[in-house]
Amino acid sequence: xxxxxxxxxxxxxxxxxxxxxxxxxxxxxxxxxxxxxxxxxxxxxxxxxxxxxxxxxxxxxxxxxxxxxxxxxxxxxxxxxxxxxxxxxxxxxxxxxxxxxxxxxxxxxxxxxxxxxxxxxxxxxxxxxxxxxxxxxxxxxxxxxxxxxxxxxxxxxxxxxxxxxxxxxxxxxxxxxxxxxxxxxxxxxxxxxxxxxxxxxxxxxxxxxxxxxxxxxxxxxxxxxxxxxxxxxxxxxxxxxxxxxxxxxxxxxxxxxxxxxxxxxxxxxxxxxxxxxxxxxxxxxxxxxxxxxxxxxxxxxxxxxxxxxxxxxxxxxxxxxxxxxxxxxxxxxxxxxxxxxxxxxxxxxxxxxxxxxxxxxxxxxxxxxxxxxxxxxxxxxxxxxxxxxxxxxxxxxxxxxxxxxxxxxxxxxxx
Numbered sequence: 001x002x003x004x005x006x007x008x009x010x011x012x013x014x015x016x017x018x019x020x021x022x023x024x025x026x027x028x029x030x031x032x033x034x035x036x037x038x039x040x041x042x043x044x045x046x047x048x049x050x051x052x053x054x055x056x057x058x059x060x061x062x063x064x065x066x067x068x069x070x071x072x073x074x075x076x077x078x079x080x081x082x083x084x085x086x087x088x089x090x091x092x093x094x095x096x097x098x099x100x101x102x103x104x105x106x107x108x109x110x111x112x113x114x115x116x117x118x119x120x121x122x123x124x125x126x127x128x129x130x131x132x133x134x135x136x137x138x139x140x141x142x143x144x145x146x147x148x149x150x151x152x153x154x155x156x157x158x159x160x161x162x163x164x165x166x167x168x169x170x171x172x173x174x175x176x177x178x179x180x181x182x183x184x185x186x187x188x189x190x191x192x193x194x195x196x197x198x199x200x201x202x203x204x205x206x207x208x209x210x211x212x213x214x215x216x217x218x219x220x221x222x223x224x225x226x227x228x229x230x231x232x233x234x235x236x237x238x239x240x241x242x243x244x245x246x247x248x249x250x251x252x253x254x255x256x257x258x259x260x261x262x263x264x265x266x267x268x269x270x271x272x273x274x275x276x277x278x279x280x281x282x283x284x285x286x287x288x289x290x291x292x293x294x295x296x297x298x299x300x301x302x303x304x305x306x307x308x309x310x311x312x313x314x315x316x317x318x319x320x321x322x323x324x325x326x327x328x329x330x331x332x333x334x335x336x337x338x339x340x341x342x343x344x345x346x347x348x349x350x351x352x353x354x355x356x357x358x359x360x361x362x363x364x365x366x367x368x369x370x371x372x373x374x375x376x377x378x379x380x381x382x383x384x385x386x387x388x389x390x391x392x393x394x395x396x397x398x399x400x401x402x403x404x405x406x407x408x409x410x411x412x413x414x415x
Contacts (some may be wrong), residue, residue: 006146006216006287007190007191007214008145012091013122020041022040022348025047028046029040032061034061039243044069045244054147063095064318065316066364067096067365072100072101080110080133085117091120092118092121093124096125096310096320102113103154106164108133111134111135119143120144122148128152135171138173139176146191147191150190153199173203179210179263188213192206192215195218198221198246201222205230208241211232212240226252239264241268244266260271273295305408306409311409339351350384350386359377360376361399362374362400372391389414397412398410
């Protein structure tokens with residue numbers, strides 16, 4: 001996707017403004033405060049110090065993670081959290097970043113990403129891991145949001161005994177902080193498109209009130225006991241949710257109604273796998289958007305190279321070079337190249353598949369997007385090739401394989 005669809009379709013972020021690359025906490029914080037439109041490129045891992053989670057009014061910014069970019073705060077104290085878009089924020093794009101927290105611990109701490117007030121927001125191809133209070137919450141005056149190709153997961157067990165009262169607070173996405181909370185027009189308008197609620201998630205996928213939601217081509221697969229996917233309360237302004245072509249593959253309960261929020265709640269499932277019963281009728285969203293059959297959702301969203309999560313190839317000038325977003329599932333499965341060993345010293349081996357019938361090109365990129373190796377192989381069958389990489393530095397690399405109009409990306413590490 002080169003632009004958002006859904007309720008956040010008007011978002012343009014920093015547009016074609018000049019870019020700035022940041023690799024430290026202070027550089028990132030300062031870049032967010034710039035008055036002009038800007039494209040902010042995150043390089044490497046930035047650790048948020050305890051009690052110093054960033055809360056900023058952010059306007060006309062695109063925040064792009066270069067391959068491997070991570071924002072983390074591993075504190076389980078009340079000093080958790082990473083980034084809050086405060087009231088008055090507008091026109092923000094956040095893409096290709098892994099947000100990493102300390103694990104769920106219910107002390108009413110912070111979420112990995114909190115949006116207190118942002119009109120026009122696109123969050124795309126991000127992965128949210130182990131938020132303390134939640135992974136990504138949308139509150140207060142926030143409106144017109146698209147969340148696409150994002151993965152939500154809890155890799156760490158929940159910590160019990162917190163002052164908030166829940167011993168298992170792996171609650172991932174809250175929309176509206178109370179039944180009286182709503183933006184100016186009365187409804188949080190949010191599209192979740194091609195998102196993946198993965199193992200470890202327990203509730204709030206999402207939980208909302210005073211909202212109009214569109215959940216499109218999403219995938220649910222968590223082994224947590226008594227897990228609940230969608231939780232809705234009406235609130236004084238009522239809530240509607242249109243769930244389309246979505247696969248509830250492994251979840252204890254698809255839907256929970258919160259009558260204590262008051263108001264009316266309507267939810268409709270259209271062409272879904274393992275849905276529950278509709279409650280009333282919800283109008284299909286009127287905006288234009290791309291969809292595909294629910295039967296293809298699992299393979300598309302869980303694909304490690306092209307699915308949900310922080311897996312885009314972005315070069316050091318901020319250009320997204322991933323090409324697999326236009327492939328069908330069948331095309332993606334035509335070939336599979338094996339790189340070994342995953343952790344190598346000077347030599348990396350590549351095993352070509354039996355099905356190669358066109359020239360195949362392998363390019364290797366650093367985490368900053370710099371190309372360090374490229375070679376094209378002609379039509380061959382079941383051949384193993386040796387890639388001499390003694391000239392590259394230690395670290396993680398991305399191997400992009402192109403065959404015809406298809407591409408896949410593999411990760412390797414050099415000692």
